[in-house]
Amino acid sequence: MKQILKWIGIIVVSVVLLPLVVIFFIYKKAVGKREYDPKVLDNLEEAAQDYVKKTAPLSDVDSRYKYIRLAQKALPAAKEIEVGEVEDKKIDGPGGKIGLRIYTPEADGPYPLMVYFHGGGFVTGSVQTTDAIARKLVKTTGYRVISVDYRLAPENPFPAAIEDAYATLVWISKHLTSLRAKSGEIVVAGDSAGGNIAAVVSQIATSKGAPNVTKQILLYPPVDIFSRDASVLYPSMDEFAEGYVLTKESLDKYFKLYLSGANDRKYDPLVAPIRSKDVSKLPAAFVATAEYDPLRDQGEAYAKKLKDAGVPVYAKRFEKVPHDFMSTPSVATDETFELISEFLQEKL
Template identity: 45%
Template sequence: MTIHPEIAKILATLPAPDGSPLNPEAMRAGGAAMVAPPEVRLPLHSVQDATAVTPSGEVPVRIYTPAEADAYGLLVYFHGGAFFLGSLDTHDHVARSLAKETGHKVISVGYRLAPEASFPAGLDDCYGVVRWAAEHRGNLGWDGKNLAVAGDSSGGNFVAAVTARAHDDGFPAITHQILFYPSLDLDFDVDRYGSLRENAEGYGLETAGLLPFNSFYLQSGADPADPLVSPIKRQDLAGLPPALVITAEHDPLRDEGELYGLRLREAGVNVAVSRYEGANHGFVQNFSWIPEFYRPFEETAAFLSKSAGLSGNAGLQGSAAQ
């Protein structure tokens, strides 16, 4: 299917990459300038900024309570942005929609960004907040049932790495993992996945840009072969929590997300993979105002409503949006 016409209109306005060095500060400022003012954001029962005290330090979080209730499931959300972009503000609308549709209290994590803090700083912050949430269950009103982790793009990388760390540490509280078009393999050999060539140019995120975008995160000397850097390289995926993987048809990262889902299923993990036709990388953040691309939030809600995850025979699902 061709790219959705509304996405195509936006893509047509973007300047062609000119090979100039990336400027994190300028790019962050550009993202901040596009944040919607508070008065037009999706209303919820409450939205509060707080600080999670973790082994890696004090981490800013934003807590979204969808409605008044006695107790809630919890969803810890890691925003995307190639490990050096994004913030609590740029992804505020994503967290609000997740809270509204799932009925869960959402904790969005303002983790440290590269290049100021490269691997493993952001990962440590995300993992620390998940453990903080479990430890502060009373203050957060956790019902003791769902404790999900969700993230988009590089945030999806953190989801996979956090669930692996939790499993290896014997921390069993995470019940679900939700990955929106995740970046799971930071070895950018263009022949590794067909989608890296199929969607190399013209869809927003371009294959040639993957290495420079992610180099800030790797500049500490992180090894792309390390499963905590590239979670798809983890050999044993058995015992990880049920997973929902959302991919986009016109995304260079599409195939690695779908391969991760396949490998999870082969390891005995309950998993569903939904490919959104006509979509590009970042569509959940950038184009959820298009009705069919709002559906990942509803799909996440349905996934979380199954207390034990998906049935063992669920396997890989077909395309979710046409």
């Protein structure tokens, strides 16, 4: 009997405890050692200070991205932000199935439609990481929000994310009835890398004449090259290179992973929408930038380019917050949702 118990113990350790230990170390590697400069906290609002402490930069993106994804997918849903219904769905895409998460308001339809693209440098992130943002958009705007799990680099580098994003717009335009859409108009939105995707698909839809994208919401987007080279045009790349949520080093690594095998296309408008020669016919834009963000200057430059071309633009720099400030409850976050709602109602 003792021998049997001994073997049972060995099996339990091997089958149960050992995998848990492995998962623990994978998680620790995903979280990594987060470092920030305590002096930068003096520049930030209180909620942003706490956010920087918890999510200080991980520069070693290229060796950790798989582990980071595991940790992000384990995030709990933001169920305290109640909506009417949440449905996970898969549709056919150019590279296989595309995951969608569809958030429906509590009120009865029909609904105006918004497509949301998550951030994560085209390498990390998922519909799960922006679950709270999507839910809050539903609550504050009354839109039905369709969040897209597009393919990620480096396994699926550029243009995979863009292909999935546009394919989703086309699918939506063909399923307006089943989506209980109020009209054929579609609003595109996204944060960080997702803001880039929203800007790019706005340009594609405009040039093709379909689907009918009528507004774009761009939250602290990279709209030009987001590598070290960008410092020449955008001083904020150097000014906020370290110490906040996003670093110049991590941006450079994201850029290289995203453009793996396609570096010759770094100035292509499908990568850098600000490089488009004609933006005059693009939909109205809401552009939010963060004061302490290396991407700040290029986001503001894109807003200016659109405005100079005659596109209706509402642009605002949110003070005392870093990149990705929408991921944490704060005064700036609440104000952003309110302004987005007003923008959609054409009150701005």
